[in-house]
Amino acid sequence: MTNLDAKYLLELNKVLIDPNQIIDLGLKKNTLELISPEDSDYTFRIDITSNQKVILKTSLHHQESSSYVGLLRIDFKGGHHNPVEIKDTLPEFLKKYADQWFGPTEPHMHFFVEGYKPLAWAIPLKDTDFPSKDLSSQSDLADIIVNFAKEVNVKSLLNIQQAIL
Numbered sequence: 001m002t003n004l005d006a007k008y009l010l011e012l013n014k015v016l017i018d019p020n021q022i023i024d025l026g027l028k029k030n031t032l033e034l035i036s037p038e039d040s041d042y043t044f045r046i047d048i049t050s051n052q053k054v055i056l057k058t059s060l061h062h063q064e065s066s067s068y069v070g071l072l073r074i075d076f077k078g079g080h081h082n083p084v085e086i087k088d089t090l091p092e093f094l095k096k097y098a099d100q101w102f103g104p105t106e107p108h109m110h111f112f113v114e115g116y117k118p119l120a121w122a123i124p125l126k127d128t129d130f131p132s133k134d135l136s137s138q139s140d141l142a143d144i145i146v147n148f149a150k151e152v153n154v155k156s157l158l159n160i161q162q163a164i165l
Contacts, residue, residue, distance in 0.1 A: 026163035076135040
């Protein structure tokens with residue numbers, strides 16, 4: 001897959017296969033299956049995972065389902081190290097983040113980059129236009145999910161059930 005292919009897939013409008021699906025924030029993992037009315041050759045999924053051992057460690061992952069290629073991911077409370085090597089396929093906006101470490105307290109957004117391991121490149125969430133910059137309480141999670149869905153062009157309304165504490 002090329003960077004242009006990934007951009008195309010991210011920009012496609014997507015809808016839930018099951019429009020009545022409930023996202024239950026009390027579960028460790030929720031998976032949303034998506035299709036694009038614009039290009040039926042592809043199916044997509046969003047995985048929302050939470051680690052109960054580390055309070056509020058959450059990852060939102062968007063991928064194309066048939067090839068299982070990750071297109072975009074946001075991590076809260078998870079560490080990461082960007083590659084050192086800068087290849088010709090690396091977009092300009094990522095170059096200044098080469099060899100950068102993200103500690104578990106720095107939320108970051110991962111991107112598909114051709115020629116690298118899946119979602120090997122990330123930038124601090126504060127350096128993006130993503131509206132939710134941090135996950136400081138369980139109540140933030142619904143807004144983050146809605147904003148992530150908008151980021152990957154999900155047009156369906158999401159039915160989010162808050163966790164009962």
